[in-house]
Amino acid sequence: MTKLPLYLISAALLAGTVGLAFSASQNDVLPASASNPRDFNTFYAPAYRLPDPATMSSSAASGKELIHSTYKYLGVESGIRAANGRPFVGNKLACTNCHMADGTQPNASPFVVVAQKYAPPGIFNARSNILLDVPNRVNTCMERSLAGEALPRDSQPMKDIVAYFDFLATGLQPGFTFKQVKGQEFPAVALLTRAANPERGKDIYRERCAICHQNSGQGIWLDDQKRYLTPAVWGNDSFGLMSGMGRLATAATMVWGTMPRDKVNILDPSTRMPQQDAWDVAAYLLSNNHPFGERYIQDWTGVGPDGMPNWLRKPASASYDFTMPRSNNGAATDDPSKPPMFTREQHTFGPFQPIEAALKSARNARGFP
Numbered sequence: 001m002t003k004l005p006l007y008l009i010s011a012a013l014l015a016g017t018v019g020l021a022f023s024a025s026q027n028d029v030l031p032a033s034a035s036n037p038r039d040f041n042t043f044y045a046p047a048y049r050l051p052d053p054a055t056m057s058s059s060a061a062s063g064k065e066l067i068h069s070t071y072k073y074l075g076v077e078s079g080i081r082a083a084n085g086r087p088f089v090g091n092k093l094a095c096t097n098c099h100m101a102d103g104t105q106p107n108a109s110p111f112v113v114v115a116q117k118y119a120p121p122g123i124f125n126a127r128s129n130i131l132l133d134v135p136n137r138v139n140t141c142m143e144r145s146l147a148g149e150a151l152p153r154d155s156q157p158m159k160d161i162v163a164y165f166d167f168l169a170t171g172l173q174p175g176f177t178f179k180q181v182k183g184q185e186f187p188a189v190a191l192l193t194r195a196a197n198p199e200r201g202k203d204i205y206r207e208r209c210a211i212c213h214q215n216s217g218q219g220i221w222l223d224d225q226k227r228y229l230t231p232a233v234w235g236n237d238s239f240g241l242m243s244g245m246g247r248l249a250t251a252a253t254m255v256w257g258t259m260p261r262d263k264v265n266i267l268d269p270s271t272r273m274p275q276q277d278a279w280d281v282a283a284y285l286l287s288n289n290h291p292f293g294e295r296y297i298q299d300w301t302g303v304g305p306d307g308m309p310n311w312l313r314k315p316a317s318a319s320y321d322f323t324m325p326r327s328n329n330g331a332a333t334d335d336p337s338k339p340p341m342f343t344r345e346q347h348t349f350g351p352f353q354p355i356e357a358a359l360k361s362a363r364n365a366r367g368f369p
């Protein structure tokens, strides 16, 4: 405990070790050297400005609270269950554990213009073979990142989350489109030309991550608040293998853009670790176990609106159905009688270029880009 960064020690003490109430949000205790909410508007200017919290409706305020402490309100201990009897949050994470500062931090997949981006009819998603509007997009993270269940569209928690996104969307400045807002999603990283190395990643983890996420990977849980001070990065309480974070190429972008939490300054990209370190440490996280549901073997089935079979859009680092694509004498196919084209190992750690190339030539052979 004494080796924790100062802001975490004070937060942990306030949060319960000495029995005091803890009300400040985590960002209030971040050191000035790291991402600072006061810098967000500097980053987003001129296209976007965070709206005045005083203009937030009570529904939007509830949505923000749900983003901040998702497990507390929708996890197993809440008593609330989906129609199939499972809790809506299957692990112990909250949305803000990845979408930092309650979805306002640039380069941490912020929610600032999600309402505009996923406006009806929504964006086609080949993985689930559906159009993603805002509620559907929320639910893909409920089911996959939180290893849980979809919230009914007309449920109060879903309405509150949508209201919070609508509130954030009012910050788009006149004369700009949502596409002009910088810092959306996680920042892109270049593919490695070698396989990522979880052994090297383990050394980086011990040196740069374990102080907060612990050698066990289980983070620091604040039982009185039913949320993490520092979240689990593997094990049953961490993100699902069937989520974006379960794919190395996405996990590497998230880690590179945001971690270590107290070192990355959003206004100064030179504070980020080398990209190959992000790949290797993310590979170490994925070399440990993560929740997985068999129903996700159905992913990337069906045919998209442009007539292209969805398996041809499968990201190379989706590892749980490593049997797709199959190999027909070296050409990618979905014929289940053929052997898998690549090993699970290669879908997990790369190199990914050969997988991408095989899918691209199979698309081209069918007249798609």
Ligand code: HEC
Binding pocket: 005, 026, 096, 097, 098, 100, 101, 204, 205, 208, 209, 210, 211, 212, 213, 229, 230, 231, 232, 233, 238, 239, 254, 255, 259, 260, 261, 262, 281, 282
């Ligand atoms: C100073 C403490 C600290 C350090 C060091 C740190 N993290 Fe984090 N990490 C956090 C916090 C806190 C969050 C949750 C975000 C929030 O609440 O703002 C987080 C979130 C994450 C998440 C997403 C949520 C989850 O549990 O899956 C991943 C992955 C992650 N960190 C990986 C890493 C890696 C890899 C390193 C080392 C390179 C690292 N972190 C270093 C504090 C830290």
Ligand code: HEC
Binding pocket: 067, 070, 093, 094, 095, 096, 097, 098, 099, 109, 110, 111, 114, 117, 137, 138, 141, 142, 145, 146, 161, 184, 185, 239, 243, 244, 245, 250, 254
């Ligand atoms: C373990 C990390 C993690 C957690 C927790 C998480 N997400 Fe996500 N989310 C992601 C990643 C990674 C993406 C990027 C999409 C991808 O590649 O899958 C994403 C994308 C999104 C997007 C689309 C953003 C855009 O700009 O297109 C929305 C909206 C979203 N998540 C909502 C939520 C909500 C709401 C919650 C809580 C119920 C949540 N997420 C929890 C990791 C997470």
